Amino acid sequence: MNVKVRFFARFRELLGTELIIEVAEQTTLPDLVKQITQKNIEGHQAIFDEYGHFREYVIVMRNARRVDLADAGENIVADGDDIAVFPPVAGG
Amino acid sequence: MFSERERERYKRQMMLFGDEGQERLKKAHIFIAGAGGLGSPVSLYLAVAGIGTLTIVDRDVVDQSNLNRQILHNDRDIGRKKTESAEEKLHAINPDIQIRAIDTTIEEKNASGLVGKADGIVDAMDNYPTRYLLNDIAIKKKIPLFHGAISGFYGQATTVIPGKTACLACIFPKAPPKEVFPVVGVTPGIIGMVQATEVLKYLLKSGELLTNRLFIWDGMQAHAEEICMERNPRCTACGSMSEIPENK
Numbered sequence: 001m002n003v004k005v006r007f008f009a010r011f012r013e014l015l016g017t018e019l020i021i022e023v024a025e026q027t028t029l030p031d032l033v034k035q036i037t038q039k040n041i042e043g044h045q046a047i048f049d050e051y052g053h054f055r056e057y058v059i060v061m062r063n064a065r066r067v068d069l070a071d072a073g074e075n076i077v078a079d080g081d082d083i084a085v086f087p088p089v090a091g092g
Numbered sequence: 093m094f095s096e097r098e099r100e101r102y103k104r105q106m107m108l109f110g111d112e113g114q115e116r117l118k119k120a121h122i123f124i125a126g127a128g129g130l131g132s133p134v135s136l137y138l139a140v141a142g143i144g145t146l147t148i149v150d151r152d153v154v155d156q157s158n159l160n161r162q163i164l165h166n167d168r169d170i171g172r173k174k175t176e177s178a179e180e181k182l183h184a185i186n187p188d189i190q191i192r193a194i195d196t197t198i199e200e201k202n203a204s205g206l207v208g209k210a211d212g213i214v215d216a217m218d219n220y221p222t223r224y225l226l227n228d229i230a231i232k233k234k235i236p237l238f239h240g241a242i243s244g245f246y247g248q249a250t251t252v253i254p255g256k257t258a259c260l261a262c263i264f265p266k267a268p269p270k271e272v273f274p275v276v277g278v279t280p281g282i283i284g285m286v287q288a289t290e291v292l293k294y295l296l297k298s299g300e301l302l303t304n305r306l307f308i309w310d311g312m313q314a315h316a317e318e319i320c321m322e323r324n325p326r327c328t329a330c331g332s333m334s335e336i337p338e339n340k
């Protein structure tokens with residue numbers, strides 16, 4: 001099955017704007033994103049902490065709904081999902 | 093009431109919102125936190141639009157490296173207080189409004205007093221700790237917060253109506269790490285204009301505010317998106333607030 005993943009801001013520079021990813025059944029949200037970041041250390045470190053959890057300020061949206069990072073690991077993606085991952089920007 | 097000069101100055105926009113709208117702007121007091129990249133375009137455009145009172149707060153002096161984006165300040169202002177420079181420029185561009193420029197750091201102990209009886213807060217800061225503080229003040233005073241932030245060619249903006257729509261802490265429960273962000277002036281120009289447009293709409297009570305939506309701009313792609321947001325019932329800042337009646 002296929003899932004669309006979109007990145008914003010700095011994550012976009014590191015990992016690309018929009019990717020269609022083929023995933024296995026029962027893939028969780030973090031594992032889906034890790035499938036993309038596994039060959040990109042900088043991108044991986046920007047999004048995940050040393051335990052492989054989403055960094056606490058990262059915003060993950062699934063089909064335009066906010067994903068609670070506390071249980072992102074139990075969030076199983078489905079065919080046709082639209083996942084958005086982005087960091088808040090801070091400058092002024 | 094308007095003087096002849098004011099009528100002439102605002103003629104073209106009064107075609108849009110009439111005496112009544114212009115009067116609303118004239119009676120309004122907007123607090124602008126920061127006279128930097130975002131604060132420059134926001135304050136200039138709110139000044140020319142005729143917002144009756146603008147309070148602008150900043151603690152810095154003008155540095156040469158600010159001038160690629162902080163268009164309130166000129167080369168000859170280097171070394172001057174940003175508030176002094178801001179007051180001079182804003183007064184020159186519209187002598188019919190009141191400018192209160194305050195040279196201080198916005199902190200927990202002074203923030204509420206600084207904002208005073210302002211009708212809204214423009215977030216033109218460059219760090220999340222101060223943004224969360226402004227968010228708390230907006231919630232406490234039940235006035236809107238017009239958020240903007242930028243980095244490089246990217247920007248984001250949203251409008252918070254406390255007790256009704258997602259607040260800054262609902263949207264960003266945790267601050268991103270502090271960084272020296274790259275920036276080119278056009279980005280705060282665009283995001284600052286989104287914020288200033290929101291201020292005008294709020295005061296004019298017209299249009300659809302950028303509430304429960306995060307506007308995201310990618311200048312390199314020339315692409316804007318919006319992401320739907322909602323209040324977090326467990327939000328540490330606004331979670332205890334119930335629906336409040338419209339107070340304006």
Ligand SMILES: [Zn+2]
Nearest residue numbers: 259262327330
């Ligand atoms: Zn909140």
